[in-house]
Amino acid sequence: MAAREVGGETPKDVFFWRQDERLGNFGDALTLVLLDRLFEGSCLYPDHAIHLIGSVITAARTKAVLREAKRAGDETRRLLFWGCGKKDGLALDEEAHRRCTFLGVRGVLTREALGLGRDTPLGDPALLLPRIYRPTTHPATSGRVLWVPHVHFGDPTPEDLDGCPDHVVMRPDIPNTAQDCERFIDAIASARFVMANAMHAAIVALAYGVPFAFWSGSGVNAPFKWADFTSAFGVELDFHRTYAGALAAYDRTRPDRAVAELDLTPLLKVAPYRLRERL
Structure with a gap:
């Protein structure tokens, strides 16, 4: 993917669907708006593959990241998801789940599918755009x-x-x-x-x-x-x-x-980058 600057740093490990194609997909490409306008500085979670929006909590995605890490001799690679969701109600396998960091998910159904605690922040990051x-x-x-x-x-x-x-x-x-x-x-x-x-x-x-x-x-x-x-x-x-x-x-x-009753503050508090000062 093309390099993006976040407060002068290039997040090398950010992923979103169709990022390498000539035409992307609006919802997934909102990742770029979040990087440009919401965050600054380097990621607070080094050695993670970062996912900021979209239905990317899938077995296929976790397998792809871990397979690539294994080829590179990296046994510590993890995946980070912030405000993302699943496409179905199926749990991830134990190994994949162990290698994931969930800082918040899109909704209750994803939270339940993953067996996460009720204190896990909820909300799609696109709700933060205003x-x-x-x-x-x-x-x-x-x-x-x-x-x-x-x-x-x-x-x-x-x-x-x-x-x-x-x-x-x-x-x-x-x-x-x-x-x-x-x-x-x-x-x-x-x-x-x-x-x-x-x-x-x-x-x-x-x-x-x-x-x-x-x-x-x-x-x-x-x-x-x-x-x-x-x-x-x-x-x-x-x-x-x-x-x-x-x-x-x-x-x-x-x-x-x-x-209007959904409090997005908990999601912001666990953001994987520092927030810009005006927030």
């Missing part, structure tokens, strides 16, 4: 309904768009830069409503107080992770196909009120 980034108006989405498909699934169909007012579709396949992530945040924060088939489009909308819905689209990637996210603040949200149904559900459930 503390570190102030969006500007995005002319393409301002006042419009924004549809964000998952990177693996298709754009909205005429049936999805039936009855939807002025709308725009933006795919989350974006260059792996903090600036491109921030422009996508601008687009979400400027919208009147967000239909999200990509989970972090929903999370960012919620963080900035924009009405949103989980959109079923042409498929749902890892339903567990969506339920895990909302379990952190005690609500369950259904998936919707049309804007009319989604809007009615949002007005009925008001997840913005529930998430």
